[in-house]
Amino acid sequence: MKQKLKTLLHKDGPWAFILLLPSILGFFIFVLFPVVASFLLSFTSWDLLTPIKWVGFENYLKLFKDETFIKVLWNTLYFTAVTVPIGIIISLFLAVALNQKIRFIKFYRAAYFLPVISSMVAVAVIWQWIYNPEYGLLNFILSLFGINGPSWLSDTKWAMPAVMITSIWKGLGFNMLIFLAGIQGISESYYEAADIDGATWFKKFIHITVPLLRPTTFFVTVMAIIGSFQVFDAVFLLTQGGPARSTSVLVHYLYQNGFEYFQMGYASAMAYILFFLVLAFTLIQFTLQKRREV
């Protein structure tokens, strides 16, 4: 018996389990349970206070007849379609630029990373000022070029681009950092060989950097798409979804339904639509990535 305990204590398996227990428990209580619960809730009508009522697929059917839901779904897709590619391209170029041996390089890297660690609340306050049609920095700069800037956050056509610009700016540093790590993992010998062949900077970028960064790009793209499908704080802080719901996105409408309109079941159904959307996009990307690997 004693011997058995001794060997058990010397084995790694049980220890690993014990040490992992806090996060495993956390996962079960705070992730898995709510995930399963909200799936079941999506088939019910529940306001958090009165007894739960089973309604079957009614919430899902209602969703596709809800014109506000269709609108926020489009807004979400629009937001993703613009912010993901632009954000990735800019951060890739930044990463390449910040991989040069120039003076104060650490300062520049830190400067681009700063927005990532800044509080969105503070960022939103600054950008609200930048976007101000009368006193704002953006319209001042535009006016130097003779352009009469719109009233960014109160125009139904310009409010969404404004939110996008802020979001791209905020997320740039994170993607840049991952690209930078990826670039530094590429062996110098490829570039030396290319130099001998007389390749230009652009050719080296297209034929060495981009292909060898593919796993990194894949990771960044998956994360960026997931992140932008779930955008909430930028919208909530800059425009509250307005004007005329032109910047309201899925998670914002979900929040309103759950906590303002007393429709937790309906909100859960929305969460699952969002989940399947993200799952579909992610699987498509995995398939595409695999095909390239072959």
Next chain:
Amino acid sequence: MRKWIKLLFVMAMVFSLILAGCQSKESSSGGGSKDGVVTLKFMGWEASPLETESVKKGIAKFEEAHPNIKVEYTPVPGDQYASKLLTMMAGDAAPDVFFLGASDYRSFQKRGVLLDLTQYFENELDIDDFIPSSGGIMSIDGSIYGVSSCTVSPVLYYNKDLFDQAGISYPPSNPDEAWTWDEFTKAAAQLTVKDGDKVTQFGTYGFETFANTIVGILENEGSVFNDDFTATTINSPQTKEVLEAILTVKQNGYSPEAKLLEESGMSASQMLQTGKIGMLIEGSWALQQLAQMDFPVGVAALPKFDVASTTGQAHLHSASTNTKHPEEAWEFIKFLSSEEYQTDLISSGLWMPNRTSLYTEEGIEKWFNADVHPEEFKELVPYFQNAAVDPFAINKLNQIDDIMIEELDKFWYDGQPSEDILANIERRVNEEFAK
């Protein structure tokens, strides 16, 4: 096999990123009664530092008079107050006594979470002692689930200096002499000052704020809902007339873009103070701030369309059905609605009284404060007393306001015709009611 592992990985990743919602259960409410002392948990929102301070002062007074009751006050940010209260109730951790916005009162009551106070109320208070708008909000089919705190109403503020400079007479405070819409637009035109193409001083601002637009519609004898609040009646010639009138003022350049102000970093009150706008339509609570701003502020009745009227509403004080100390909760709610408690906040300009006893000549003397209330304010007093019930205090569905605001945004900022907007509102709101 590997494919499945990959799939699981993806699912786990996606799940954990999307749905990290958590349900927290706090320890249940209602402090134990050690030595016969009962602790009441009390939650409110932070409307202004002054209000919080008054609440704390009030609590001290109450505890002094009731040594057996201790009140634990938690102020939370106003923005997500209702969501916070909702989740606390769902987690069985509701405070014993709490603020409740007039527009949330009926939706919470419908769900059976508010303590029925009717018996207590009828034994000690009389609904006829409250002004009609407060009484109308409190009473749900003759029962009481919360006691009105005060009343607030949209009014017209103006900067007397700008009127003097332009040589125009002040807008009348006496509601019986309220300006017509034409007189109002004429003054707005005279108060608008241009420097070249740029407007340096606007005549007015605030009528396109939702609550104020609603007052305009009611003043024009239009309505927002039918009598039993099961459909909207907003699509009417009366509404259209009001919307077009407000838009014309904007299009003539007498009124700045609403959101332009919000984004300028200056509050509307500051715009009035610094002479950027001559007249401001805003809730009566703003007087507290305006009176401290060191400029000659005037308060008047809103311009009338057909009749001079405003709407009244204010938060209520309610108790949870799960409270272990209903008697003590009632004692505290009663205190919060007392003349004694209201008077301080009324004198500061933040509130207006909801008791008819404070609208008599003697009553007014109790709270009238020459440092805050301009001299003509006394003439305006009946305006609050006779205010109509704010229709959104009776409507139970919060999504209705959002739909209306969304559609009206298209009218104010997107140039869409009022007929289309009103037809949209009618269709979408009635669909929502039918659900």
